[in-house]
Amino acid sequence: MSNLLIQLLFLLVSGLACWSQECNTNQDIYKEADRPYSCKEILDKYPATPSGYYRLQTSKVYCDMDTERCGTKGWTRVAHVDMSKKLQSCPGNFTIITSPIRTCGSLISPGCASAKFSTHGISYSKVCGRVRGYQVGSTDAFGPYVNDQTNVDVVVDGVLISHGVTKSHIWVYATGNHGTPSTNDNIFCPCADYRFNGVVPSFIGNDYYCDSGVDNTPQQGQFYTTPLWTGYGCTPPNFCCSHSGMPWFCKTLPVPTTDYIEIRNCHNQRHEDTALELIELYIQ
Structure with missing residues (x-):
């Protein structure tokens, strides 16, 4: 029997691994105090562990x-x-857009739509993710920001990713005006x-x-279907495509935290938006 299969069987029998998002509580032979604190802890102890749901x-x-990130x-x-999944709803106070592409947008303009994602009490110092x-x-x-540096909420048209009540910066996905400017402008x-x-x-x-x-x-108000x-x-x-990691980002924080992670979709004028089709975030 392969090492991978042995480890997976142990994790399933012990109750740490789940066949799906729902774990079988009858299999939970681990006391709560003995359970791991993070996915990294499981992988360090059982290097052949496959991706999936874990307790x-x-x-x-x-x-x-x-995936190495x-x-x-x-x-x-x-x-x-x-x-793109029909049953997926928009998080937080984002508003669903059904056409031409099923996405989540913001009706709060000027201002920001927001969604907060729990980190399950896990202490983390690295964040990676992608947005489409x-x-x-x-x-x-x-x-x-150039036009009004006193407005600390709307500093960019686009997506701001931060953590905690202080909104400590993680990453920004900014949406510019168009790709081939002919004048010097901000x-x-x-x-x-x-x-x-x-x-x-x-x-x-x-x-x-x-x-x-x-x-x-x-x-004004036109939905452009180029991702x-x-x-x-x-x-x-234009050298906006020169980042080798796009669309993924990786950020190491100055100090570990257990903060929630917040996504804000901000704009300073009516009839403009950044419609989001995919949000994916990971911590370690």
Whole structure:
């Protein structure tokens, strides 16, 4: 019998592993105090453990044991919103968009729609994830911050990922105006043209991706079906696709935390949005 099969049988019999999202509580021979605290802890003890649902100290979670992110394996999934699935609903106060692509948007404009995802009390210092979205209307990337640096909530048209009540920055997926600017302006992605004269907020630094879903001047309220932040489709002098990890990001935090992770979809004008089709977040 292979080492992988032996370990999987042990995990199933012990009650740590689940055939599906629902664990069989009758199989739980582990005392709560003996259960692992994270997916990484399971993988360190049983290196052949496959991906799947596992019972931790605080809850049942999905563990990605196979994919290497930030140089390691054994990631705990804390968010998975896939709007291509018919039964999937939008998280938080996001609003469903049914056409032309089933997505989640924000009716709060100017302002932010928000969703908070529990990290199950797990202490983590690394976050990785991806977002897939679409440009709606004439979004302005970091233009909102340039125009009003006193508005600490709406600093970008796009998606902000943060943790805790302090909204400590993790990553930004910014949505620029269009991909081939002909003038120096602050409404385009900084990577879209060397003539960008805007400002990226200092607390964001280089921890962001920026992209546009249209090459020319966008129309107000128009939903553009070219997916954002894919890492392909850019033409010089636009170098927004040069990040090798896109659409995935990996972020190591300054100190470990058990904070919830928050996704905000923000815009400073009416008739603009970033419609989200996929949100996937992991911690370690």
